[in-house]
Amino acid sequence: MSDDQTQSIEAASKNPKNLGEMENADAVGTVGRSDCGDMLRMWVKFKEEDGRKVIDRATFQTFGCQTAIAVASVATEMIRGKTASEALSMSGEELSSALGPLPPMKIHCAQLVEDALRSALDPASSIAEASIPALGQTSQTGPTLADQITPKSGKVKITLLPKAPTP
Numbered sequence: 001m002s003d004d005q006t007q008s009i010e011a012a013s014k015n016p017k018n019l020g021e022m023e024n025a026d027a028v029g030t031v032g033r034s035d036c037g038d039m040l041r042m043w044v045k046f047k048e049e050d051g052r053k054v055i056d057r058a059t060f061q062t063f064g065c066q067t068a069i070a071v072a073s074v075a076t077e078m079i080r081g082k083t084a085s086e087a088l089s090m091s092g093e094e095l096s097s098a099l100g101p102l103p104p105m106k107i108h109c110a111q112l113v114e115d116a117l118r119s120a121l122d123p124a125s126s127i128a129e130a131s132i133p134a135l136g137q138t139s140q141t142g143p144t145l146a147d148q149i150t151p152k153s154g155k156v157k158i159t160l161l162p163k164a165p166t167p
């Protein structure tokens with residue numbers, strides 16, 4: 001990984017955009033990777049624009065690595081204004097393109113973001129948990145990732161990051 005890329009990933013992960021739960025989201029998707037144990041949840045809100053239903057805003061929460069946070073940050077910015085099918089046509093490579101090409105060992109981190117987006121937007125997908133209600137209807141925000149973690153033994157310290165500001 002080049003120094004420039006390391007810096008852009010560090011910058012995006014230290015000050016991530018669109019971090020936090022979204023109330024009244026239209027779609028929610030959660031995915032996890034068994035190989036590294038990382039999880040990512042994405043919330044999506046749509047709006048009507050020029051007769052098209054486009055993504056108004058997307059937010060995320062993750063127990064993931066620095067690269068996953070950086071990719072989720074740039075991806076949630078990139079998909080604004082796109083329809084669900086336009087966003088679904090984007091690969092992890094495209095979603096992370098603002099950070100430059102990822103090294104092979106970090107490609108799965110971008111895949112985690114792509115899978116979370118697919119889980120939220122594509123009800124027919126094998127990884128989907130959520131459906132896209134019509135505009136005006138809202139799905140349940142669902143529990144936070146922290147709500148779903150139950151320590152099996154010992155103590156677990158979870159640091160919650162602040163909610164993303166409501167526009």
Ligand code: FES
Nearest residue numbers: 036038065068109
């Ligand atoms: Fe698991 Fe990056 S190491 S998502």
